[in-house]
Amino acid sequence: MADNETENTPTASAEKDNKICILLNATGNVPIIKKRSWTVDPYKTVSWIQKFIHKYLKLDPSEQIFLYVNQTFAPAPDQIIKNLYDCHGTNGKLVLYYCKNQAWG
Amino acid sequence: MSCMSWADFCQESQELLEMSRRLIDTWSWEEKTSDEGQSYLVYKQKLSDPLTQDLIQIEYNIVYSISYQVPIMYFQAHHSDGKMLSLESVWQLFLFQKDSQYSREDMLSILTQMEHPVLFKPYMCLHPCRTAEILEQMPHSKNRILTFISIMGPYLQLNLDNGYGLLCRGEGEYLSDDVKNLPTV
Numbered sequence: 001m002a003d004n005e006t007e008n009t010p011t012a013s014a015e016k017d018n019k020i021c022i023l024l025n026a027t028g029n030v031p032i033i034k035k036r037s038w039t040v041d042p043y044k045t046v047s048w049i050q051k052f053i054h055k056y057l058k059l060d061p062s063e064q065i066f067l068y069v070n071q072t073f074a075p076a077p078d079q080i081i082k083n084l085y086d087c088h089g090t091n092g093k094l095v096l097y098y099c100k101n102q103a104w105g
Numbered sequence: 106m107s108c109m110s111w112a113d114f115c116q117e118s119q120e121l122l123e124m125s126r127r128l129i130d131t132w133s134w135e136e137k138t139s140d141e142g143q144s145y146l147v148y149k150q151k152l153s154d155p156l157t158q159d160l161i162q163i164e165y166n167i168v169y170s171i172s173y174q175v176p177i178m179y180f181q182a183h184h185s186d187g188k189m190l191s192l193e194s195v196w197q198l199f200l201f202q203k204d205s206q207y208s209r210e211d212m213l214s215i216l217t218q219m220e221h222p223v224l225f226k227p228y229m230c231l232h233p234c235r236t237a238e239i240l241e242q243m244p245h246s247k248n249r250i251l252t253f254i255s256i257m258g259p260y261l262q263l264n265l266d267n268g269y270g271l272l273c274r275g276e277g278e279y280l281s282d283d284v285k286n287l288p289t290v
Binding site for chain 2: 029071073087088102
């Protein structure tokens, strides 16, 4: 993927130290995470954060986490955090909402 | 709350179309009659088949389901020679991205073929039985059509631009109260 390629270029690795602060908010029936502010590598993807929350909350494999911004829009899972932050960051933070859902079927 | 009325569907679709216009995207509105459920959103895109490199054209229709009172995503995929993709080839196409967290095998259990309620032709769709439940998890959504498309779309390689997330923000509504109250880190 293109994201992995950029990670190897020198400019990208220099930027890598500038971690992005994200704020996680629970909605719906999902358990809250006590520590709401996290700093993440800007080149991590949305699906990586979903996996992280899933693991952190020790959810059942049959449950999945959805992540969305502005309470409305769910970014594509392969989107990197840096792009999201550039578009949706406010006051140095990226506010993300998450909810869980049962697997399909 | 999670159920949408036909009027909601029309209004939020128009909002989505406005966002699409501002982002120079290509969503359009197809109106057969003005009756309930007889108009829908259309989006077309081309993908290359990861196995054969064949160019595939997919047409997505977001139709209102009168029985479930939620939007349904219908789609039809065609090879470059105009032949329609079978359900099996569509499964192959969307299963290919194995690395995604979205467990696709799982999603395929709701990918099925149904009659398009407006066109009366066989279309593939993601069954709407769980849609209301998903929309219910996002009670503050400003546009449920956008929420719906952005959640379901990535399973079918329909990825919306990040700009949609910005445009659905109401004027002057820059920060949620939660953020204001938080100490800066």
